Amino acid sequence: MQLIKDKKVAATLAAATCALLGTQPAQANEQKDDAWQFDTAILYYGESDRVQLVEGVFNAKKDFGDEHIFSAKLVVDTLTGASASGAVAQPGVQTFTRPSGNGSYQVNAGETPLDDTFRDTRVQLSGQWTQPIFENTRVSTGFNFSNEYDYLSIGANASLARDFNRKNTTLSFGVSYQFDSIDPVGYAPIGLAQMQLASEFDSEEAFRTAFDATRDTEDKDKDTFDVLLGLTQVINKRMLMQFNYGYSVVDGYLNDPYKLVSVVNDTGLTLRNLHENRPDERTKHNVFWQTKYALDSGVIDVSYRYSTDDWDIDSHTIDSRFRWNISETSYIQPHFRYYTQSAAKFYEPFLEESTPLPMFASADYRLGEMDAYTIGLKYGQTLSNGHKWAVRAEYYSQRPTSDGTAAIGVLNDLDLYPSIDAFILQFNYHF
Amino acid sequence: MKKINIKNNLQKIVFLLCIAQLGGCASLGVEPWERQFLAKEEMALDAEGVDLGLDDHIYFSKEATSGGRAFAGGGCGCN
Numbered sequence: 001m002q003l004i005k006d007k008k009v010a011a012t013l014a015a016a017t018c019a020l021l022g023t024q025p026a027q028a029n030e031q032k033d034d035a036w037q038f039d040t041a042i043l044y045y046g047e048s049d050r051v052q053l054v055e056g057v058f059n060a061k062k063d064f065g066d067e068h069i070f071s072a073k074l075v076v077d078t079l080t081g082a083s084a085s086g087a088v089a090q091p092g093v094q095t096f097t098r099p100s101g102n103g104s105y106q107v108n109a110g111e112t113p114l115d116d117t118f119r120d121t122r123v124q125l126s127g128q129w130t131q132p133i134f135e136n137t138r139v140s141t142g143f144n145f146s147n148e149y150d151y152l153s154i155g156a157n158a159s160l161a162r163d164f165n166r167k168n169t170t171l172s173f174g175v176s177y178q179f180d181s182i183d184p185v186g187y188a189p190i191g192l193a194q195m196q197l198a199s200e201f202d203s204e205e206a207f208r209t210a211f212d213a214t215r216d217t218e219d220k221d222k223d224t225f226d227v228l229l230g231l232t233q234v235i236n237k238r239m240l241m242q243f244n245y246g247y248s249v250v251d252g253y254l255n256d257p258y259k260l261v262s263v264v265n266d267t268g269l270t271l272r273n274l275h276e277n278r279p280d281e282r283t284k285h286n287v288f289w290q291t292k293y294a295l296d297s298g299v300i301d302v303s304y305r306y307s308t309d310d311w312d313i314d315s316h317t318i319d320s321r322f323r324w325n326i327s328e329t330s331y332i333q334p335h336f337r338y339y340t341q342s343a344a345k346f347y348e349p350f351l352e353e354s355t356p357l358p359m360f361a362s363a364d365y366r367l368g369e370m371d372a373y374t375i376g377l378k379y380g381q382t383l384s385n386g387h388k389w390a391v392r393a394e395y396y397s398q399r400p401t402s403d404g405t406a407a408i409g410v411l412n413d414l415d416l417y418p419s420i421d422a423f424i425l426q427f428n429y430h431f
Numbered sequence: 432m433k434k435i436n437i438k439n440n441l442q443k444i445v446f447l448l449c450i451a452q453l454g455g456c457a458s459l460g461v462e463p464w465e466r467q468f469l470a471k472e473e474m475a476l477d478a479e480g481v482d483l484g485l486d487d488h489i490y491f492s493k494e495a496t497s498g499g500r501a502f503a504g505g506g507c508g509c510n
Contacts, residue, residue, distance in 0.1 A: 041481045045489060055488070057481050073484070157502060168460025176502040226502040232476065234460045238468045242476055246498050288499035290476065294468035305499035315496040323473055341495050367495055378482075392482070398493060424489070428481060 037061045043426040050114065050420065051081040067138065068131040075124040082114035086259040086363035087273050088350045089113065089414040094270065097195055099258050100186040101211045104198060112418050115258055117185075122148035136163040140174075152181040159228070172230040180222045184257035187215035191277025192357060195260060214275065222252025238294045246286035254278045261363040263351045268409030271353055276362040278346065284309040298324040298331070313367065315341035329382040335394065337374035343367065343403035349416050352408065365400040365417070372398045376424070387431040394424040 039059040046052045055077035063069050085096065087107075094107045098117055107113040128142035138161045146153040159174030182188070189195075193214035201207040227247045234240045259276040290303035305317040316339070323333045344367040346360035376394030383389070400417040407416060461469070472478060483500065491497040 039481045041485065043485050055485060057485065059481055075484075075488075077488075165460055166463065174502070226498070228498075228502055234469060236459075237461050237465050240469060240474070240476075244499060246502070248498060248502075284496075284498070286496075286499045290500070292474055292476070294471060294474050299471075299473045303500070305496075307496040307499065311495075313495045315494070317496070317499070339490070339494060339496075344495065366493060370494070372494065396489070396493075426482070426485065 035062070037430070039428070039430050041426055041428045043424065045422060045424050047081070047420055047422045049082065051079060051083060051118065053077055053079045066132065068129075070127070070129050072127045073125070076122070078121045080119050082116035083118055083258070084365055084418075085113045085115045086261055086276060086365075087113040088262045088264065088270065088363075088411060088416060090270055091410050091414070095197060095199065096260075096273070097197055097211070098186075099184065101196075101208070102186075110414060112415065113260075120148050120150070122146060122151075136167070137161070144178075150183050150185055152183075154179050155224075157226075161230075168234040170230075170232040172228075172232075174226075174228040174230070176224075176226040176228070178224040178226075180224070180252075182220040182222070182253055182257070184220070186211075187217050188220050188253065188255070188257045189214055189275035190216050191255060192261075192274045192361065195273040195275060220253035220257075222250055222254060224248065224250045240292050242288070242290040244286070244288040246284075246288065248284040248286070250282045250284075252280060254280055254282060256362075256364055259362060259364045261348060261351055261361045263353055264408060264411065265353050266408060268407070268411035270350075274351070274361070276364065277360050278344075278362055279311070279360055282309055282311055298322065311367075312345040313341055313343070315339065331380050333378040333380070333392075335374065335376035335378065335392070337372075339370075339372040341370050343369045347403060349402070349405050350408075350411065365398075368400050368417075369403045370398060370400045372396065380428075387429070389430070390428040392424075392426045392428075394426075396422040396424060398422075 037060070039057070039061070041057040043055045043057075044053070045055070055075065057073065057075050059071065059073045061069065061071040087094070087096065089107075089110055089112050092109050094113060095104050096107065096113060096115070097104050099115070100117075105116065124144065124146040126142060126144035128140060130138055130140040133139045139158070140161070141156070141158045143156045144154070155176060155178035157174060157176035159172055161170055161172035163170050196207060196210045196214060198204065198207040201210065225248070229245045231243045232240065233242075255276055255278050257275075260273040261276050262270045263272050263274060264270050284307060286305060286307045288303065288305045290301070293300040299322075301321040301323070303317075303319045305315075305319075307313075307315045307317075317337070318339075319335075319337045321333055321335050323331050325331045344362065346358065346362060347364075347367045347369075348358070348361045349363055349368065351357070351361060374394055374396045376392055378390055378392035380388060380390035398420040400419070402417060407414075468474065477483070487497065487501070
């Protein structure tokens, strides 16, 4: 018994000495290097009356020694529920054709039109390998693959990082390429083509012919090219900062094939609905700054991101987490996030019959003016066997607002910019 | 009259500030034996990688902006 106690004291002393010297105990390193580290999580995301998502993550990581690190991640998610189609609410019942052209659905008076046909399962697999190539220089390469019913994405990335100034400064440069193939249900609608309604045709055959004429049967895809420049800097014993600049170009099919734009008359009543049409190229710039500050019993983590693009969407994001270690083995962590964005230049909550049809138009609220808040709380604990678990609950609220477009007639009495509230619950386990 | 492009000027200022930061970096930092706080697991920039990945997926699907911390990427037709 005494021997075990002495061993424990010796180990504690060794660890304390190593901490003082700023080095990791060699033995601990060897043990850590040999072992696979697994991070798992299950997340529930639910919007009231809209999308419900369950997502599982399995992440494996192994250090093969000398900073040769491999990691792989498997993500599976399943999504059900309804999503706003972009069409405006109306004082009467509205009928919409399903994206496949098979059947229709109705939306009650005064309600925001939601397309309730979403049901999808996505599988994503990614891997990353990092290793040193010269002294103080690391290279990292990775791939990712994601597949769902109507969407396939494959990508690769590579980056180089170099430490300077006694490893207090790290500069990094990375590139990533992503190829996405989109195979919409019922083929991609032609941009700004009118949504056809079976009830307006004498026969199913006549409707089918008209429906097919609004579809583009060609394959749809897009290419995304990203560049990321990073600078990580140790400021002092307790603080480090990261600055990133990101440049991203997307080229190809950027429409959401399931979104509509309503054309209304001068009293605000819908005459027809059109399939949205977005430009086929988008260039984005991101500036990201993050600071982490170590307290005696916790960590303050604050980040800010500014983003701008040639669709005229500017956004600001502040994300902050405060980890408070309530004991040697447990912590709580409040989380607050604020996001605000301006509208895309082609965002139109609705189109007016009296004005000429623009070249591009989307009523997707996610491209409109919007503020969003997240507040959350996480609790984590380390078990006696070294495994860790955590649970977090968050509330996410999206508040779309008018971009200045004046409502017309009956639209004045309807909610064109409904808020969306979501609840997030997540459980993590690390072993 | 020449129109002043505020956005371009802002980008230049941000760029110059970043360059200025680089110059100041040489005098910042700590000695290897002063890293007891920085070496803590929770101080790593990717300390909560799984959470950050899940958050990125949610916000990528619900907002017009993505990336910043990592590649903006694409990868799903999330609704």
